[in-house]
Amino acid sequence: MAAAEDALRNAIDPREFDAPEFQRDPFPLYKKLRDHHPLYHDRFHNRWVISRYWDVDGAFQDNGSFDRAVYRPDGEYAFGSEHVFGPNILEYGNSDQHRWLRNMVAGQFVGNRLTGFLPIVNQIATELLDKIREQGEVELISQFTSQFPIRVISNMLGLPREDEDIFVGWYQALIAGLGFGGEHLMRGVAARNEMWDYLDPLMKERERNPGDDLLSRLVAAELDGERMSPEEIKGFVALLLAAGGDTTDKAIANMWFHMLYTRPDQLDDVKADPELWSNVFTEMMRYDPVVHAQFRHTTREVKLHDRIIPERAGIILYLGAGNRDERAFKNPDTFDIHRDDLHMGRENRSGRYKDGKPGHLGFGIGQHFCMGYAMARQEAVIACSQLAARLKNIRPKFADHEGISSPSIDSGGFRSPNELWLEFDA
Amino acid sequence: MSATQPSDIIYGRNGVAITKRTGRGGGYRNYEVHQRERVGESTEQIKPLQLISPEHLHDPYPLLEILREHYPFYRDWLANAYWVTRYNDVTSLFADDPNYETRSKRWYYGIENFGRDLREELPVLFAQADGMDTHAEPLAVELASQFAGRDGTDLATEFAARFPLELLTRVLDIPRDDRARFVERYWRMQRGMFWDPLAQQAGRDAITELTAYFEPLLETRRSAPGNDLVSTIANLELDDGPTTAADLVATLLEGDHETLHGGLANLWFLLLTHPEQLDLVRSERRLLKHAWFETLRHSTPVLSAQRFARHEVERFGKLIPEGALIVLSAAAANRDPRIFDAPDQFRVDRRDVCQREPRGMYRADGLAAGIAFGLGRPTRHPAVPEDRPRSLYALTRDAAVTASNVMLETFHEIRLSSKAEPTLQARRIWEMHTCWKLPATLTSS
Numbered sequence: 001m002a003a004a005e006d007a008l009r010n011a012i013d014p015r016e017f018d019a020p021e022f023q024r025d026p027f028p029l030y031k032k033l034r035d036h037h038p039l040y041h042d043r044f045h046n047r048w049v050i051s052r053y054w055d056v057d058g059a060f061q062d063n064g065s066f067d068r069a070v071y072r073p074d075g076e077y078a079f080g081s082e083h084v085f086g087p088n089i090l091e092y093g094n095s096d097q098h099r100w101l102r103n104m105v106a107g108q109f110v111g112n113r114l115t116g117f118l119p120i121v122n123q124i125a126t127e128l129l130d131k132i133r134e135q136g137e138v139e140l141i142s143q144f145t146s147q148f149p150i151r152v153i154s155n156m157l158g159l160p161r162e163d164e165d166i167f168v169g170w171y172q173a174l175i176a177g178l179g180f181g182g183e184h185l186m187r188g189v190a191a192r193n194e195m196w197d198y199l200d201p202l203m204k205e206r207e208r209n210p211g212d213d214l215l216s217r218l219v220a221a222e223l224d225g226e227r228m229s230p231e232e233i234k235g236f237v238a239l240l241l242a243a244g245g246d247t248t249d250k251a252i253a254n255m256w257f258h259m260l261y262t263r264p265d266q267l268d269d270v271k272a273d274p275e276l277w278s279n280v281f282t283e284m285m286r287y288d289p290v291v292h293a294q295f296r297h298t299t300r301e302v303k304l305h306d307r308i309i310p311e312r313a314g315i316i317l318y319l320g321a322g323n324r325d326e327r328a329f330k331n332p333d334t335f336d337i338h339r340d341d342l343h344m345g346r347e348n349r350s351g352r353y354k355d356g357k358p359g360h361l362g363f364g365i366g367q368h369f370c371m372g373y374a375m376a377r378q379e380a381v382i383a384c385s386q387l388a389a390r391l392k393n394i395r396p397k398f399a400d401h402e403g404i405s406s407p408s409i410d411s412g413g414f415r416s417p418n419e420l421w422l423e424f425d426a
Numbered sequence: 427m428s429a430t431q432p433s434d435i436i437y438g439r440n441g442v443a444i445t446k447r448t449g450r451g452g453g454y455r456n457y458e459v460h461q462r463e464r465v466g467e468s469t470e471q472i473k474p475l476q477l478i479s480p481e482h483l484h485d486p487y488p489l490l491e492i493l494r495e496h497y498p499f500y501r502d503w504l505a506n507a508y509w510v511t512r513y514n515d516v517t518s519l520f521a522d523d524p525n526y527e528t529r530s531k532r533w534y535y536g537i538e539n540f541g542r543d544l545r546e547e548l549p550v551l552f553a554q555a556d557g558m559d560t561h562a563e564p565l566a567v568e569l570a571s572q573f574a575g576r577d578g579t580d581l582a583t584e585f586a587a588r589f590p591l592e593l594l595t596r597v598l599d600i601p602r603d604d605r606a607r608f609v610e611r612y613w614r615m616q617r618g619m620f621w622d623p624l625a626q627q628a629g630r631d632a633i634t635e636l637t638a639y640f641e642p643l644l645e646t647r648r649s650a651p652g653n654d655l656v657s658t659i660a661n662l663e664l665d666d667g668p669t670t671a672a673d674l675v676a677t678l679l680e681g682d683h684e685t686l687h688g689g690l691a692n693l694w695f696l697l698l699t700h701p702e703q704l705d706l707v708r709s710e711r712r713l714l715k716h717a718w719f720e721t722l723r724h725s726t727p728v729l730s731a732q733r734f735a736r737h738e739v740e741r742f743g744k745l746i747p748e749g750a751l752i753v754l755s756a757a758a759a760n761r762d763p764r765i766f767d768a769p770d771q772f773r774v775d776r777r778d779v780c781q782r783e784p785r786g787m788y789r790a791d792g793l794a795a796g797i798a799f800g801l802g803r804p805t806r807h808p809a810v811p812e813d814r815p816r817s818l819y820a821l822t823r824d825a826a827v828t829a830s831n832v833m834l835e836t837f838h839e840i841r842l843s844s845k846a847e848p849t850l851q852a853r854r855i856w857e858m859h860t861c862w863k864l865p866a867t868l869t870s871s
Contacts, residue, residue, distance in 0.1 A: 013624075018475065046505060
């Protein structure tokens with residue numbers, strides 16, 4: 001009888017996933033999932049939910065069983081028709097096209113190419129800070145974080161600098177269009193079409209006069225004598241703008257939120273040692289990352305926790321839940337930049353580290369591991385340390401904050417505070 | 427990756443370049459065309475959260491009209507499903523077995539190997555038909571006699587909800603003392619198949635309890651058979667072994683009483699809220715049967731059916747992935763103005779609704795029928811077959827018409843109680859849409 005009562009108490013009403021409380025604070029539900037339903041079949045949403053750290057890790061590693069693409073890569077249909085970005089490489093799933101497209105650009109965001117680009121990143125941060133350093137207070141999201149990464153990525157792509165403000169509007173509309181709501185999708189598609197009209201002449205011009213930028217490389221790239229179609233290039237640009245812009249934008253805001261409201265005591269440590277901004281980034285990516293969920297489809301029957309997930313089932317991997325798994329981290333609900341059970345340095349695609357510690361799941365693992373992982377970290381650290389160094393005596397303007405939340409499920413988007421007001425000595 | 431040569435490009439009527447693809451997939455429309463269409467088909471008039479809102483449970487028809495008229499193939503990201511809402515699409519996908527499948531209720535319960543579904547066995551069909559034909563009228567007379575001389579009667583709870591389940595207990599010949607408990611368990615089992623984990627746990631318990639209950643009964647009836655359905659199943663000879671209590675429970679689970687219950691409640695709700703239609707039925711009693719058909723069309727209790735794509739399939743200019751959940755909305759299709767004239771009106775003398783059991787893609791005599799998924803597939807057999815009983819569609823219709831006719835015979839006036847404001851309502855998402863409270867004043871003839 002006791003078992004039956006436990007089952008009742010720990011049962012999950014799948015409508016909780018649609019509730020506003022879940023958008024604000026998903027962590028109690030994550031814990032219930034991990035502890036009592038490590039493999040949860042959500043019939044209401046027609047999908048399966050995986051939430052424990054090592055299960056999420058295992059699903060990421062097993063691309064043969066858990067595919068990112070909805071359709072079969074060997075099918076006879078054009079990809080991209082269901083996505084606001086247009087054809088983008090994620091839809092290619094576990095295929096040669098994906099590997100080819102990814103390898104073409106992945107090198108841009110790491111190693112020497114990244115190092116060579118850092119002076120420009122620094123310069124962009126400086127320019128933005130020059131505008132606000134006299135104000136005495138700043139709403140960080142609108143005046144800094146939403147401006148900064150987009151300028152970096154559009155610079156890398158070689159898009160004209162004078163139009164950067166337009167790109168910000170575009171990518172915000174694109175990201176909102178990833179959600180469920182029809183009107184957001186409309187705005188997203190409208191922005192995408194505007195952007196594509198804008199890109200057409202630019203691509204022709206780069207074909208004639210190739211430069212050192214990413215767009216020129218995409219235009220000229222060949223595999224087996226075939227080039228990417230114009231739609232595929234434009235879909236790629238849309239993906240890079242949104243992925244390189246929005247996520248880093250929100251990561252910087254989340255780092256500052258945690259330093260100002262969650263662990264103000266550790267802000268002093270970071271001010272004393274700016275190297276620690278790297279730890280803030282890592283711990284933020286564990287504690288409450290920008291992206292909490294990734295979707296997969298099974299390509300075959302998968303056995304997990306003594307149950308069988310059928311072939312072609314929808315899977316949701318809650319990396320936000322895996323990151324708070326007591327089975328992987330001590331005191332997982334504490335934000336601590338000095339954590340000794342988390343791999344603090346640069347991430348890698350295998351998710352395995354020489355120090356033997358588990359890494360955060362915020363970038364994913366394996367085939368679809370975030371391409372911009374190194375650049376995001378560099379950008380975030382540069383932005384935060386410059387901000388801390390150049391604005392004196394930074395403090396929150398308001399004592400209370402409503403906290404980090406996801407946008408409503410009607411509009412797509414990632415977790416961040418809506419507003420973040422700082423004061424400093426002008 | 428397509429190599430785009432200038433010669434490959436042709437221009438469509440709207441001036442959009444269409445890239446001709448060679449090799450596999452050649453001839454399919456290209457990405458631009460998809461996107462242009464998609465902008466035209468944007469879903470800005472609806473949000474998926476509305477599809478699970480209380481307003482939708484109460485009255486699904488406004489939202490379904492938006493879907494049907496604007497987004498005939500709607501991708502519901504929230505429910506991870508596709509909605510199909512036009513009559514011809516719904517009926518054709520329901521008939522399209524090579525590409526789509528309906529899954530058993532046992533699949534929803536995760537107990538696919540539990541028992542055998544005996545609903546297609548001829549002796550079972552005969553026993554069911556005989557039972558329903560034998561017991562429908564006496565049962566209705568018995569119920570009506572209980573209502574006579576009372577101030578008011580709730581036709582939803584005391585008539586529509588009771589009649590089908592009491593009929594079932596008589597068809598099964600459940601001992602009188604066990605009937606109440608059987609009905610409660612049966613109801614719990616039927617309600618547990620959908621998404622709610624708590625209801626499902628309760629339903630599993632009910633299945634276990636029912637199986638335990640039927641085991642001794644089945645043994646008794648094996649040695650001393652009667653004319654009832656349990657006896658028939660107990661003595662059924664199958665190739666793969668004798669029948670068990672699990673077979674009986676699986677058969678009961680896969681069957682359904684909802685259409686008879688919900689249909690009766692909705693029929694009387696519609697008749698009482700449209701008194702002029704009730705007068706019409708009283709003046710010309712053959713119209714009662716038409717009123718039943720019109721009820722199934724106008725306010726079908728089983729709103730939708732779920733189908734699953736057997737493999738990747740192109741339909742509606744879109745690609746449906748393998749395993750995708752397709753929601754076929756009977757409620758939307760039954761109000762499709764392409765098929766029915768003034769579809770929102772309840773008219774018992776309607777001439778554009780099929781007047782007998784439909785077949786194939788829900789049509790007969792060149793007319794479309796109201797879709798009632800609860801009654802299974804449209805029959806493949808003649809209306810009056812020689813070697814098998816009438817279809818479930820016909821049996822249910824006859825039981826409902828018989829019972830309603832007894833009410834009309836017994837009471838010369840039936841009207842809504844004053845101050846009553848009955849409505850139709852689904853109690854939970856995916857559950858039956860029907861009238862749960864219908865207080866009426868009955869005056870004996």
